Amino acid sequence: MGALAHYLEAEGLPTTQISLIREHTETIKPPRALWVPFELGRPLGLPNDPAFQRRVLLAALELFDLPEGPVLVDFPDDVPEQAVDARDSLDNLACPVSFAPLSQEKTETEKLLSAFRSEVTEFRSWYDLGLNKRGYSAIAYFSPDAAGRLLIDFVQEEPLQFPEDISSPAAALRFAAQDLKAFYYESVLSRPDFALPNTSEFNRWFWQKTAAGRVLKAVREICLHSNDEQLRMTGGMLLVPLDQA
Amino acid sequence: MDMQEPMRSHLATLPCPTFTSSPWVSGPPLSQRRVAIISTAGIHRRSDRPFEAMAGDYRVIPKECTAGDLVMTHLSTNFDRTGFQQDWNVVFPLDRLRELASNSSIGSVADYHYSFMGAAEPAEMEEAARKLAGLLIGDHVDAVLLVPV
Known part of the structure; x- marks a missing residue:
């Protein structure tokens, strides 16, 4: 980010930036930077809070009115802590693997995939309601069914079909x-039986409690042992967050 | 908000370029400036190409875009996406920028905004950034807001 500022300013364009990692900005020294104490992924701080976002935005833009630099200014306020602990209500939403129709012939993988299918089916109606209400979704390429099918096919070593x-x-x-993770989050957002989880609660729930999280970890394991270099890299770095691997 | 391990250690090991020069370009008061956003969140129009490689390529986001037009295909799994799912302005504050133009806090909103995927090496972005400079100047931009993710 700071490097882009250097390149653009050298070409004659005044820049200002938001910084999420102060140490990097101190090293790179872009012309103008506002450090914010927010979590990665939320440079403007709070979703659905236009007044808070406007304060952050103006604080970054007002650096243009300073006479000289480089300048690195700290935004004074963190986002308020979320008061509601959504842990219990979230945990009740997942389809535990043991809920799958049990059959002595089923392998552990088959049980997991069965629970995964049930989970996707249950969450689908909440996702659809949310989609109708909002008019759009963050899902980019794979409908929930298509995402589920692709991941299950991969685990079962079937040919993959994708756009x-x-x-x-x-x-x-x-x-x-x-897209699957976006589907789960948007489904949870629509349900009346829980409070909005903070990021760490959602991640804990998704990766540790849902069948979807376990399926993605199974996909990761297969990728790590693949002969395909791209699959190995994807499995190693791009499927499961560092703190959940 | 304190950053948690292992993310803190991971970020600490990322290469961080240093520069010997300190370029500084002056301009008119903020209330007269034309502002463009450059995001490194790997966002793009739904119909545009996804970000698939760390090649320093960029995507164009016209000012008419709305929340439902943009998707995120950033490679990393190590930052929050749920904020973006709730409200695109927490990553790409185009609605807020329009409001600042409406109340004359800024001069105007650029016709075109741009997005990179921030996982790319800074040196990979250099060529694209220099091309962007020409595009931004052609759009009469004199204030670039860089927003990480």
């Missing part, structure tokens, strides 16, 4: 994983 504009199986798996 032509996606260049490789590795990219398809990555996009399906992202």
